[in-house]
Amino acid sequence: MIGDITNIISADAENERELLEGLGVLSRVTALCSELTVEADPDLPWFFDMCSPTRLVGGPNPDGRYLLAMIRGDRGYRVTGTRGTTAYLGLQVLAGTGMTPRRMAAYVSDTDLKLDGGEFALVFSATEPTDLDGAQWIQIPDDATSIVVREYIADAHTEQSATLHIEPLGTPAPARALSDDEAAEQFTAMAWTIMKLTTLYRTIKPELLDQPNTLVTSQAADLGAADTTPDNLYMLGTFRLAPDESLCLEFEPPDTRYWNITLENIWHECLEPRRRHSSVTNKGVTPDADGHVRIAIGGNDFGHGHWLDTGGRHRGFVVFRWLDNPDPPKVSVEVRSGEAAR
Structure with a gap:
């Protein structure tokens, strides 16, 4: 896939500068997609920033923040955090695995959050737990793959960013070796996402x-x-x-x-x-x-x-x-x- 995309970049670049920038984008997208797939642990997920000071690929808003946690549809998760004072906060559940195109399966805007002193709690699961402990329930499908957080910042000098933490419901599954099929699915998803993000244009x-x-x-x-x-x-x-x-x-x-x-x-x-x-x-x-x-x-x-x-x-x-x-x-x-x- 990386070889195919290199050929696409070489064909579509109009000058040397675009070629070098395109190859740099491919490098940064590959690093990001490794975090999304090979390095992910849906049994014990965490929120990581998809952008960095030098990685702003895939059409992001540089006056914002994009956090991601990789999940599974057959697991349940509790997300807690503080709203902060930024202009916008939204949480989106994506679904679709392997070569299946991703889709939005659920969405929670900051206008939907139930805040308690600026704090919130959300439970993401296929079925509603009997005890939500004050959290909002967000239903997810069997093929859910990630929670994407978008935060827009109008004035970085005065606004305070949100905080978010995710933990699994119940005891995480013990660590084990990957099967061939599971490893193949990770690399397939990685290849699909590299192609998608590099060729958005x-x-x-x-x-x-x-x-x-x-x-x-x-x-x-x-x-x-x-x-x-x-x-x-x-x-x-x-x-x-x-x-x-x-x-x-x-x-x-x-x-x-x-x-x-x-x-x-x-x-x-x-x-x-x-x-x-x-x-x-x-x-x-x-x-x-x-x-x-x-x-x-x-x-x-x-x-x-x-x-x-x-x-x-x-x-x-x-x-x-x-x-x-x-x-x-x-x-x-x-x-x-x-x-x-x-």
């Missing part, structure tokens, strides 16, 4: 590559139920720019608690957020006097608006996400060269 609205410098609205279901949640809405597009050009966005901010604009390379990897300003939230930009936000995307800051830095890349993705399903904002899009618009 081919499966999620691939027509955008041929329609650069435009944005289209997408419901969560349009992007794959396993990759989003129903209270997230998106505008997606690609940029294709010369060094002296900017892609300028102008819009009235959506009426929501959180929105974010993120730049990604062609492989859906965030653009070096530790080293350059390539994303912004609703708390990071102030509307102009007319109430509109103006964003300028490009390799140089020509003063057309709040600058998001492409790092000189000639093409990539633009992701505009917002919460709670308000009407999509009307976004005007134009390419400007220096001071002249076209």
